[in-house]
Amino acid sequence: MILIISQNQETTTTEVTKWLVKMKKNFIRIHEDEVFNIRTKDKRIYLESHRNCFFIDDITSVWYRRGGLQFNRLQYKNNSINLSMDEYQHWLEDYVRKKLESKKHINKESNSDINKLWVLEQAQKYGLHIPPYFLAENTDDVDLNKTIMKTIGENPRMENIIKNYSGMMYTSVVEERENTNFFTTFFQEKIEKDFEIRSFFLNGHLWSTAIFSQNDEQTKIDFRKYNTKKPNRNVPYYLPKDIEEKVRLLMLSLDLNCGSLDFIKSGDKHYFLEVNAVGQFLGLSVKCNYSLEKKIAEYL
Structure with a gap:
């Protein structure tokens, strides 16, 4: 059984699953809104959500596309018990993730966000x-019109910051100096x-x-x-x-x-x-006739 961890309506995932259907392969697609309970059944670990259920040892390969596994934690009236149980449940969840990542896989949830x-x-x-780069809290030493700035981490989207607006931060050229200091920022020579x-x-x-x-x-x-x-x-x-x-x-x-x-x-x-x-590749795959979505399905 193939396990795919993705997001709702993620187009690339859908294109890969079309090939899996064509190949008549069994798979489970987990969405970002699913929350799993970890249970035991016939002395085996069993995951169950409102949409899917499976034994973890029935999974043969895993594709971590986006999103992640979410688990429902038991809650008790006694806060002291909750503190202990949270720790115990954490280790059980950690085991499930590690067990799945030990399977044949494409990417892992544990290292999907890498440090630039x-x-x-x-x-x-x-x-x-690589183009020369440096970190700075001001533009005093920036060579104007010859330096670009980027985010230090992955590109944050702004759906949750500005209502009814979706956007992303692009690479931009530094054309003028700022009068005040700001949070440590990534600067790089413009090539x-x-x-x-x-x-x-x-x-x-x-x-x-x-x-x-x-x-x-x-x-x-x-x-x-x-x-x-x-x-x-x-x-x-x-x-x-x-x-x-x-x-x-x-x-x-x-x-x-x-x-x-x-x-x-x-x-x-x-x-x-x-x-x-977890970058996008579907558009370029189509334009260059690479059929990368098929290659992913074949590997899984």
Whole structure:
């Protein structure tokens, strides 16, 4: 039995499940709104929600796409008992997660959020070129119009901050100085690019796409500012073999067997930017005829 941990209406997950149906494979898709009770049945650990139920030792492979397992904890009238039981239940939940992650898997819930600063240090360790970067609490030492700023962590969406609005923080060029200090921010040298590259990594294999975002002012700094009226040109691309090998070593060091990696091609250099373990890849898969959703289904 295949277990898929995802989010409600996540399109990439749906495309993979279509292939699993075509292959006549049994699978369970867990959504973000499911809460499981951990029980025992026939001396085996059994998970049950309002939508799904399964024995954990019946699971043969796991795809952690997004979201996560949520558990219902028993509550007692005595607060002292609750404190002890919370700890006991935590260890049982931890065992279930570890047991599932020990199966054949694509990604893990436990390391789906990776530290960008650590990734960049590891990338340098394995010989990948990265644009010079630094952290600062002001713009005093920033080279204006030649420096970009990004979030330190993953890109936070703003649905819960501003009512009836959905947005994300994009890469931007620092064009003027701030008069006051602010929270520690990630600054990086702006690289004049020939084009961007998005690579999808799955168990040692890489599929890359060249994105000609620099030809459009709207997407020039960040290709995610999609121009739907005049989309960027996307074509299949092959990274040099030595860079592919460095990527394999990097992903191994991060304990990731799947993810989307971003590069910039500038002159004769490929600059590594970041890796997102649960990044989007479906659009590029379709444009370049890579059928990555089928490859994921086949692996599972």
